[in-house]
Amino acid sequence: MIYRDFQGMKLSELGFGAMRLPVIDGDDSRIDEAATLRMVDTAMENGINYFDTAWGYHGENSEPVMGKALARYPRDSYYVATKFPGYDSANWGKVEEIFEQQLEKLGVDYFDFYLFHNVCEMNIDAYLDDEKYGIYSYLMEQKRNGRIRHLGFSCHGSMPVLKRFLDAYGKDMEFCQLQLNYLDWTFQDGREKVALLDELQIPVWVMEPLRGGKLAGLAPKAEAQLKELRPDEEIYAWAFRFLQSIPSVTVVLSGMSNQEQLEKNLATFAEDKPLSQTEMSALLGIADEMLHEGTVPCTACHYCVSHCPQELDIPTLLNLYNEHVYTGGGFIAPMALGALPADKRPEACIQCRSCEDVCPQQIKISEVLEDFAARLG
Incomplete structure (x- = not known):
């Protein structure tokens, strides 16, 4: 397992994402606990020490299942992350209530990492209205009390939203979780978002490295092009190698739904193999071709x-x-x-x-x- 430095800690570069756990009969709210526990055991045995969950995952059942899985290990052998569910306006005034329930669900006295969840257009005003909702003040208080060790945020919003949040709270944010992959490097302004975070020296956590599985397999022509460059590299692994080429990426979260996916990812993250300039150009060229399929070629000139x-x-x-x-x-x-x-x-x-x-x-x-x-x- 590859490890990245973060404030004196060694975090596994591959993080265990608990949004796509194995389920029973295709019902997302019915987690297969036995299969999940086996996967957590395999993860721990192979060096994964970062586990990411959230209030809303699997119909609010992810946190208790992950709590049960991790409770079998010494508390200092893993890092657990969860998030305040500000994506739902019904939660904006319930930060204390939800935080206390999350501690209980996960069976812990403190969170190693805690995030403002999904900073975006719909909730940026609420997150910034500390007088009305007090989300920021409460979370900062929990950090001072030691119940949050490291505070950060995840963001699916646009660049203007990201800038607003960082202008207000950037000095207190220790990490930012972004949807980042070689498609979203341009498609979701990933390059510009990373550059902004780099300026503020805020390290990057990655979600959706495979774009919901879209990058696990490519068109035959694209796969042949990549195989010519790296004959022994699996196609899905190119998405991870891309992220290994970005210096500020610290943790890459993968939502693994079965043992096979976990074992494949463990094999990939046994090595650090960033892309060469030639390989990076080829991969981004493939991404550009993919993005032109079915989309409109707007250049944002604003004449319209x-x-x-x-x-x-x-x-x-x-x-x-x-x-x-x-x-x-x-x-x-x-x-x-x-x-x-x-x-x-x-x-x-x-x-x-x-x-x-x-x-x-x-x-x-x-x-x-x-x-x-x-x-x-």
Whole structure:
């Protein structure tokens, strides 16, 4: 197992993510406890010492199952992380209540790592409104009391959201968990987000390294190109090697659903094999080709915005459309759109086509926005 330094600790670069544990009969809320305990045993035996869970995972059942699995080991032999579920507005005023329940669920007296969960467009105002909700103040108090050893945050939001959060709380954030992989290096502004965090000397934790499994296998042409560069490297392992090439990446979380996935990842993280410049260029070239499949080629020139009578932020809407289409749905686009007023969403387009008259890419914007609204129901 590869280990990364963090404030005098040695963290396993491969973190055990508890969002996709094995389940019974395909029911996400019914975790297969026996299989999970075996996987945790295998992880511990092979050097994984970082375990990540959250309040909402597996219908709020992930924390107690992981607590049961980890309770069989000395408390100083592992690091456990969980998160305040601010993705749900019903929780914003319940930080103390939820925090106490999480300690009980996991059967611990303190959390090694604790996060503001999913900083995004929908909750950034609530997270920053400390006078009303007191989330930041409460978590800082728990850190002073030793019940949180290290405080950080996860973020699915845009660059402006990330900047707002860091402007307010960056001085107190010890790590940031990002959706990061070789697709999202450009698709979700991963490069720019990492650069911003590097400026503030905040190390990066990674979620979705395989983009929900999308990067576990590629088109035959792409796989052949990678095999020519590294004949013995598994295709899925390229996603991990990409992350090993980013100096500030400290922990890579993988949500493993069975023993086979765990063992494959353990084999990959037995070695540190960052990409060469040639390999990196090839991989990002493949990512670029993948991203052009079914997406629209908006360059965010903003010519369209000045011609829209509805004053829609068309580049942002097209970016969210690309995310939604490429991912095949998901929560990121609906989450971001949910923070917009109704008259600024895709369905507010009146099909006047004024934007299309000035679009250098000749995108049929009105048709795209109509399709987006239909996809969102």
